[in-house]
Amino acid sequence: MGRMIDGTWHAGKMTEDAADGAFKRQDAGFRDWVTADGGPGPDGQPGRPAAVGRYHLYVSYACPWAHRTLIVRALKGLEDMIGVSVVDPVMLDHGWTFARDHGGTGDPLHGADYLWQLYARARPDYTGKVTVPVLWDRETDTIVSNESSEIIRMLTGAWDELGATEGDYYPSSLRPEIDAINADVYDHVNNAVYKAGFATTQAAYEEAVEPLFATLDRLEERLTGADWLVGGQMTEADIRLFTTLVRFDAVYVGHFKCNIRRIVDYPTLEAYLERMLAIPAIAATVHLDHIKTHYYASHRDLNPCGIVPVGPALPWAGLVEPIR
Ligand SMILES: N[C@@H](CCC(=O)N[C@@H](CS)C(=O)NCC(=O)O)C(=O)O
Missing domain, CATH: 3.40.30.10 (Glutaredoxin)
Structure with a gap:
């Protein structure tokens, strides 16, 4: 660092x-x-x-x-x-x-x-x-x-x-809605886990963690009955939310103290996460060993001995491969 x-x-x-x-x-x-x-x-x-x-x-x-x-x-x-x-x-x-x-x-x-x-x-x-x-x-x-x-x-x-594969993850007709959800998810999910984790005062931590879980609660509702966040198709908004959700239970709950609930406690968000992991091209990009090792072994001001926890046992762990 x-x-x-x-x-x-x-x-x-x-x-x-x-x-x-x-x-x-x-x-x-x-x-x-x-x-x-x-x-x-x-x-x-x-x-x-x-x-x-x-x-x-x-x-x-x-x-x-x-x-x-x-x-x-x-x-x-x-x-x-x-x-x-x-x-x-x-x-x-x-x-x-x-x-x-x-x-x-x-x-x-x-x-x-x-x-x-x-x-x-x-x-x-x-x-x-x-x-x-x-x-x-x-x-x-x-x-x-x-x-x-x-x-x-x-x-x-x-x-x-x-010759790229077809697929537009930022289609022009959906851009205003994608931009709006991206802004919300960036502030209250993607970056909020870091704000909670790297906070050095109780107040700064609580200011991050409370909106984070309020937003996860709203996303749980938004995705109930919908496969994707916007327009009935996978867009960059889903990809941007996914990369935080897939790290959440393994790292952010413990290391960053984002522990009011886990993603497995949200049935709809968990199903959404597993829907994305069922796409082989996406699963092939997820390497939990690098994810856990990075956070727990790098942030020595948060975790001085660098010990990487063995758990948690995740329901979808079998869909992804370690690097080594
Ligand atoms: N705005 C950048 C943020 C990238 C970022 O913060 N990456 C982190 C890793 S998760 C990093 O490289 N941090 C190194 C550091 O802060 O020294 C982006 O979205 O591309």
């Missing part, structure tokens, strides 16, 4: 981001776009053209934000068009590393030892956090984007003419 200042790595603690006791997530620093023909992205700036083999993803199997990108890459059949490197799940003083101790891939592109070295390569005076996912452009040898919400939009559409 730590951050870069003017291109140099500085070690630090996760809870240092909790200035007044409340965890604040930093905005991503690289926000370019890949588009089908290299035309402007949604920001109006010139894009980079989609191509086979040109772009590469750096991910952690543990990270819910990176997980979104792996799911869309798999659903869109982009495995042969966009390569992936997987960091080691344990993130300590050097931040994310390319150690191979837990079955990570290393960095075949550059032979880097640490992810921060790629940030320095992309921007020698970079200041900020060193996060996954990273979408890398091999042709210009730099980072395109480190913002997962934007990377999944690129993967959804830009490679279609190059």
